[in-house]
Amino acid sequence: MSPRPDLGPKPRLGYSQSLIERVAERRADKAWLASAAADARAAAYVIGGELIVLKKSGSAFDATFSLTEARALGDSTEMVFLGLLDGAPRFGFGLNPDVAAALKPRSDLLVIDLRSIAVQGLVGADHLPPLAQAKALLNWHARHRFCSHCGAATHEIDGGWRRDCPSCKAQHFPRTDPVVIMLAIDGERCVLGRSARFAPTMWSCLAGFVEPGESFEDAVRRETREEVGIACGRVNYFASQPWPFPTTLMIGCHAEVLSRDIVVDRSELEDARWFGRDEAIAMLQRRHPDGLTTPPPVAIAHHIIRAWVENESGVF
């Protein structure tokens, strides 16, 4: 058994460890929300669909705008209440995606997708969780303007945390879609796959949506069998990560294999194969001889693979 590799300090997982207090008990209090919006310390993240608007500040970027600055960029689709940061109100300010795209030529702004912000570290890591919160919530509003029971137009209430139907009185709450993401392990080797949309050198954990009536553990076993033809036994939960593309929650797991022959489902994956532990370590350290890599530290797959190479069977 090879010794525990020295991979340096653990990087922070993206979009997690939010400093925002959501103060959900305040959401139904209209007068309190109005006073929060009028607070001089209030600030907003400005988002138009997949685009995030940042403010240029010298060679760096500001993630937040005052509400006056945000309103000057365009009319809001919704303004949602995210919570309090050290007592200061934080909002998500939704722009129509076309309005956000039209801001791209402005030299005082950067209009860019959230993945690029996270991977390039364009703003402090503490801004990623509220950006994810605001983006996912605003996306839900954009896609749920009509009642799924009766088809009538709905309206938002509670600071953006509910939509009500005036016709059939149904209440609709923001949704999160669970996706299992797992590393199938056979002692000193693991299965990684790649999708055709990945960067050409990147290999990652397998993943798939949890279906109705299914536990996380069963979803891990089903998806691994479907995508690479491998049966799994023990499944251990590792950690989770909000993944606002658009409204996913990634549930990271390690799985112990019961069979070893890989049969790739080419409709899901471009390729999948076994990787030895030493090869996975080289990929994490960006020193693989063929330039192969794991996903970057912002993604939970990086941490799932790292936990295995550092702890081996200790993940079970």
Ligand SMILES: [Zn+2]
């Ligand atoms: Zn209805």
